[in-house]
Amino acid sequence: MKAIIFDFDGTLADTLPICFYAFQSVFKEFDDIEVTRDEIKSMFGPSETGIIQENLKNSNCDQAIDMYYQKYREKHEELVMTNEVLIDLLQTLKKQDYKLGIVTGKARKSLIISLDYLDMNELFDVIITGDDVSVPKPHPEGLNQAMALLNIKSDQALFIGDSDADIMAGKNANVRTVGVQWLPNFQTQDFSVQPDETVNHVEEFIELLEIERM
Structure with a gap:
């Protein structure tokens, strides 16, 4: 080996908690929906960029992706x-x-x-x-x-x-x-x-x- x-x-x-927090923030802000942890898990596979591009209904994907990384960074130390x-x-x-x-x-x-x-x-x-x-x-x-x-x-x-x-x-x-x-x-x-x-x-x-x- x-x-x-x-x-x-x-x-x-x-x-995983910081991933859930960032995704939930994005979907609430851009699609005005609450997504559960299990719903987010079901999206896993692509990168965060791919997940947002594939699942976000709002057309402002670039802004949503930027917000994801902002949320990911701002709460990382806490979560x-x-x-x-x-x-x-x-x-x-x-x-x-x-x-x-x-x-x-x-x-x-x-x-x-x-x-x-x-x-x-x-x-x-x-x-x-x-x-x-x-x-x-x-x-x-x-x-x-x-x-x-x-x-x-x-x-x-x-x-x-x-x-x-x-x-x-x-x-x-x-x-x-x-x-x-x-x-x-x-x-x-x-x-x-x-x-x-x-x-x-x-x-x-x-x-x-x-x-x-x-």
């Missing part, structure tokens, strides 16, 4: 807590010479905001966002891009995620998958496609890797 690739929202950071356990995990994996990556449907602009706030900027060897692919997860394009940039084969990587789309993307890329439910907010309670492993605590994941290394 040479590389560990992560989804971001709900996997590496408890950012997203730094998770020291996950930062320690990433730092430990780097010390163990794993290559680290992110493959997320999130737009690069919001990802950079979160990485800055959470002090995760210097931890990753490759980052593929929703802006970098033509087809979102569960299509394997993002994972295949990441593995090509890391110069590794599919059997040398793990993909860690919290949603059905993550697990299906991993399987479509022939990558071993780990479904995680270790943050307060995650996307999938019951995976419709079973990951190769499921863990509920970071400690379980560390134990899994230790077994791999033996």
Whole structure:
């Protein structure tokens, strides 16, 4: 195992609350509707830009997208807590010479905001966002891009995620998958496609890797 690739929202950071807040603000402001968290989850796949372009009835998409990022930034510190356990995990994996990556449907602009706030900027060897692919997860394009940039084969990587789309993307890329439910907010309670492993605590994941290394 040479590389560990992560989804971001709900996997590496408890950012779902800030995503919900920003989307709800936009749809209230521009379409005058209240959207639920489950309704927002059902839109996930494309980047935030794509979600707004595909779902907003109001024609002022550019203004709505600008408002999304404004809301995302202004409430980030209040709604997203730094998770020291996950930062320690990433730092430990780097010390163990794993290559680290992110493959997320999130737009690069919001990802950079979160990485800055959470002090995760210097931890990753490759980052593929929703802006970098033509087809979102569960299509394997993002994972295949990441593995090509890391110069590794599919059997040398793990993909860690919290949603059905993550697990299906991993399987479509022939990558071993780990479904995680270790943050307060995650996307999938019951995976419709079973990951190769499921863990509920970071400690379980560390134990899994230790077994791999033996």
